[in-house]
Amino acid sequence: MxxxxxxxxxxxxxxxxxxxxxxxxxxxxxxxxxxxxxxxxxxxxxxxxxxxxxxxxxxxxxxxxxxxxxxxxxxxxxxxxxxxxxxxxxxxxxxxxxxxxxxxxxxIGPTIPSMFLDKQHEDDKGYGFSIFKTDKEACIKWLDEKPNGSVVYVSYGSVAVLDGEQMEEIAFGLRNSGSYFIWVVRASEEEKLPKDFLNASNEKGLVVTWSPQLQVLAHEAVGCFMTHCGWNSTIEALSLGVPAIAVPHMSDQSTNAKFIMDVWEMGIRASVDEKGIVRRQAIENCIRELLESDRGKEIKRNANKWKTLTVEALDEGGSSNKNTEEFVAKLVYSGSD
Missing domain, CATH: 3.40.50.2000 (Glycogen Phosphorylase B;)
Known part of the structure; x- marks a missing residue:
């Protein structure tokens, strides 16, 4: 042979x-x-x-x-x-x-578990690993009690480190918006939260050290995602039809934020001041615009359009599906020589 x-x-x-x-x-x-x-x-x-x-x-x-x-x-x-x-x-x-x-x-993307998109593979429900320990049950139970489209989900990913001033602005922006929120604050960042913020916000907010992000984004209660615009988070939000508040931090995130707002039109980019800080008023304005305004409704429609196109790309005969099938077929053919 x-x-x-x-x-x-x-x-x-x-x-x-x-x-x-x-x-x-x-x-x-x-x-x-x-x-x-x-x-x-x-x-x-x-x-x-x-x-x-x-x-x-x-x-x-x-x-x-x-x-x-x-x-x-x-x-x-x-x-x-x-x-x-x-x-x-x-x-x-x-x-x-x-x-x-x-x-x-x-x-061939997005490389998101099948049960969140095309649902072709019943056992494909997660990535198979998590960087940090999550409390899925607490997050989903909390979301189940909230109205559809009412929750702001906030996560800066696994790497970004924010200074105390930016953390304070996020905290008060969320509080002042009056919206429900889930905020992922890694254990190493918790000391930067404003004093008494957790106690004062427990009726409206849930702060967790890590979250089951796909399950959260897929939940009907989530109305928008305040994100650092890492590519994984960007394509997860887009694939699940969740409008984004883009707050890029480093690397490719500025480019992703540009596309979120001006090309894919499924989110808005928060403005920064001369120090590069997103102030509480800007955060509040972004949340209100996405959750309460006519423009927010249009952005939601665009986000849902991308969700539909994502599923079509992965479904049988879709662009990513055909490319993946071609790749696998070539490997199988080569291995059978």
Whole structure:
């Protein structure tokens, strides 16, 4: 029997828009440091410098990490498959452009458990791991008691570290909005909460050290998601039809926030002051706009549109489904030689 044919596959875990940006840096077509002019790249809308990943815009921050992200393209053309955690309908122009440059590119996302989307696999209910311990029962029980679309879910992910001033502004923005909220505050961050905030907010809010995010976002009580715009959180919100309040912190999050507001139109970006702080009034305004205004209703309709398109992409015959089937079929065929 002949030896099985070997293949090499890459998995891209950021959006194709962000991959495009780093590709152009690698090719020397996007010079660093960036100029303070509008940036035009193929397949992308016009981008201001602050819409770029922070490792490029704030040049000099985390150079080692920037180099890793840029250098991923040094040998990518040798790959038989470049699998991207996005779906074609979400990023058609930039995906088309990438496939001309890198024919191996295939969109296979979002890589979210099936039972939250297409429901083709009954045993696919979670990612199979959690960075921190969650209290799923407490979160879902609390949500079950709240009206549909009434809860603000707040999470800055597993890495972002906020200073005490920003934590205070979030706390009072949530309280002043008058809305119900679930706020994920990691154990290492709890000491930054304002004094007596938890006691004063226990009727309206639930503060947890970690949450079962997919289950929370899928719950009908959740009306919007205040997020740092990491790609996983971004595509989870979009896939589950939850409008976003974009508060980017670092890396690709600024670019994701740009697309959330201006391209996909499924959220709004919170304004920051001269210190880069999102103030309590801005937070309150964003919450009220998404949960109470006519614009918020339109954004919700857009979010639901993306939810529908996500399911279609993963369902039988959809764009991501066909790409995944093609990939698996090739592996099976090669292994049977």
């Amino acid at each position: 002949a030896a099985a044919e070997s293949h090499e596959a890459y998995l891209e875990s950021q959006s194709n828009a962000v991959n495009n940006i780093y590709y152009h840096v690698h090719q020397g077509k996007l010079k660093l440091p960036l100029s303070n002019t509008q940036l035009l790249l193929p397949g992308l809308p016009p981008l201001a410098p602050h819409d770029m990943p922070t490792f490029l815009y704030a040049f000099g921050t985390n150079p080692a990490f920037r180099n890793v992200l840029v250098d991923q393209f040094s040998n990518i053309k040798r790959a038989d498959w470049v699998l991207c955690n996005t779906f074609y309908e979400l990023e058609p122009e930039v995906t088309d452009w990438f496939m001309k440059i890198l024919p191996a590119v295939r969109t």
